[in-house]
């Protein structure tokens with residue numbers, strides 16, 4: 001039987017921030033959903049719907065990370081945010097190519113997504129997590145509560 005999952009969550013992926021880890025788990029779930037739609041030979045439209053779902057969630061997740069970075073005055077905020085923006089631009093251009101019937105094969109897109117997410121978690125997000133933890137240990141961040149409430153009406157996030 002063909003593999004059902006392209007990636008499974010491992011504790012080594014944890015960046016030490018529960019809120020961010022939970023969102024990364026959701027991203028992995030969506031990557032697997034895209035993978036499954038490839039394996040099952042779903043139609044182009046179903047694949048595109050799933051891509052849009054993933055892209056929406058990626059936007060929401062990046063927004064959370066950026067708010068966290070702002071909240072803790074993270075020194076690498078600008079470069080981290082740029083990585084997010086470059087990725088979103090790249091994904092959008094791949095989706096457009098796909099819609100236009102050009103080069104992109106669904107499976108190669110899923111592999112691209114998986115590789116980017118895992119690499120980004122392993123490098124950038126872990127660095128951010130380590131910084132936050134170090135600040136907490138030093139006592140500089142005692143008062144911070146990270147909490148995201150997704151407001152159904154306007155998708156706003158609140159980070160205290």
Ligand SMILES: [Fe+2]
Pocket residue numbers: 065080084120124125
């Ligand atoms: Fe990130």
